[in-house]
Amino acid sequence: MCRLVFWLILVSLLLLLYWQPWFPLPPALELYLPELQLATGAFGLLTSGYGVIADKKKGYAIREHDFSYRSGVIFKSVVSQPILRIQHVELKHGPIDRHFGLASLDIFSAGGSMYTFSIPGLPEEKALEIRSYVLTHSDIAAND
Structure with a gap:
């Protein structure tokens, strides 16, 4: 559960960074930020799922x-x-x-x-x- 909350907070921060109106993002970061968000979310789901399975095996x-x-x-x-x-x-x-x-x-x-x-x-x-x-x-x- 803590893993999932950590990854949700991280993806939320990346979304906030993408949609923030305060300063312009560098073009390379603006181009690859959606892919980074998707990869972070997918990795977070995988590690959280693995953690649930691993906890049941202990x-x-x-x-x-x-x-x-x-x-x-x-x-x-x-x-x-x-x-x-x-x-x-x-x-x-x-x-x-x-x-x-x-x-x-x-x-x-x-x-x-x-x-x-x-x-x-x-x-x-x-x-x-x-x-x-x-x-x-x-x-x-x-x-x-």
């Missing part, structure tokens, strides 16, 4: 001994992380996420500085629940 699974995340439309990937190897779980939410009550969950493995995978767009309560489950479960599994 998923996660929490099992007893591991945590898995799958994504991808054309190039599919499944990343699994044993719970024993999870070092910490980070909860992130920007201003737009906070407004809608969403959060991203970053799973960090032991021995790596970057996160193993990130799960975006979770409801904040669900993200907190998953975070606490993974952290308490990794402590319990380490003591077994």
Whole structure:
């Protein structure tokens, strides 16, 4: 949805630039601006459609001994992380996420500085629940 709004605003700005009466446009820009508007609109629709399809293909699974995340439309990937190897779980939410009550969950493995995978767009309560489950479960599994 945010992608679509971004592209609609961009096409609207290009239309405003084309129809504005305040200053004359250079002839080359005036000649190619309609094609640029059409290309921008088409690219915006394609990327928005791809985003909707890609969002439906994302998923996660929490099992007893591991945590898995799958994504991808054309190039599919499944990343699994044993719970024993999870070092910490980070909860992130920007201003737009906070407004809608969403959060991203970053799973960090032991021995790596970057996160193993990130799960975006979770409801904040669900993200907190998953975070606490993974952290308490990794402590319990380490003591077994």
